[in-house]
Amino acid sequence: DASTNSRPETEDAAHFLEILAGRSPQVVVVDHYDIGHVWESAVSEALKVPVVAIDGSADRAHAAEMVVDPTLSTDADRWKGLLSPESELLRGLEFTLVAPQFADALLQRPERDGRIRRILVSFGGSDPFDSTVVAIEALGASSLAGIPADVVVGATHPNPNRIRQLCDASPTLTFHHDTSNMAELSANADLAIGAGGVSVFERAFVGLPALVVIASENQRTQVESIAPTGAIVNLGEASGLSVERLAMQLNALRNDAQKVKSMGLASRLLMGHSLNPGSTLVAKRILSRCR
Secondary structure, three states: OOOOOOOOHHHHHHHHHHHOOOOOOOOEEEOOOOOOHHHHHHHHHHHOOOEEEEOOOOOOOEOOOEEEEOOOOOOOOOOOOOEOOOOEEEEOHHHOOOOOHHHHHHHHOOOOOOOOOOEEEEOOOOOOOOHHHHHHHHHHHOOOOOOOEEEEEOOOOOOHHHHHHHHHOOOOEEEEEOOOOHHHHHHHOOEEEEEOOHHHHHHHHOOOOEEEEEOOHHHHHHHHHHHHHOOEEEEEEHHHOOHHHHHHHHHHHHOOHHHHHHHHHHHHHHOOOOOOOHHHHHHHHHHOOOO
16 A cells, blocks of 8 residues: 555655665555545556555556456446556456465355355455444344354454454354455354455355445445345445344345345355466466566
8 A cells, every 4th residue: 555645646656765765576466445546656666566456446647557447337348548558458257466365264164055154244454434343233133143153343443342242242153353264264164244345255265144334435335246146235324234134134034045145146256266376377477577
């Protein structure tokens, strides 16, 4: 991530190059909603190395030698006029940056029959709308109240101790803070409750059905385009998620094992039944460009 503020691209590029003073990278990978061709040109010219941009928005021009667009969009003109003639475009869900650990987890995953025996709750790093608490309360109010659940909060969650206390008060909830074993937790679950983002693809890679909220505007297109495939249930805006509505969805899935099973199959189909995570494919293409 090249920057954490909204400074102009030229200024941010100069700051980035200052940080790299004395170092000799072989490639620069940038994943940032506010960075485009100005930043990429400045860094590429200064360092004389390839720049790779991760961008699923297609809303700005790029000068990167490689652009990775890991989205479901089938719009043929999506990138028209936004890339330099020399840019290589890696486009499609096969290039989704799912970590290699998910491939290992997929191979060790128990067979699923649609019955819900374990649940995964994870709303990403910060959980801006306190959706984790809503999910915990909804589980307690639903027919899945006695089912074990792994509750994960990220490193930037504002109040992880509150979530830990809620989990400690329940015999069925296990608390995880900034865990490194999301692949294993995803593979061991039969249903997930979470947000959009790369987690959607991680869950889909291991065939995990999910109830998904839109926690930020940049997740909207992703969630709304994937929901019709049957891999996820779109719960709408995270800000509007209620305990009652989520509990009703959970009750419906508890009583419909066939739907849960079909969601899992749709998830694997969404990812092309691949056994090779996109991160591995992208890494190989990047390394081929290193001088």
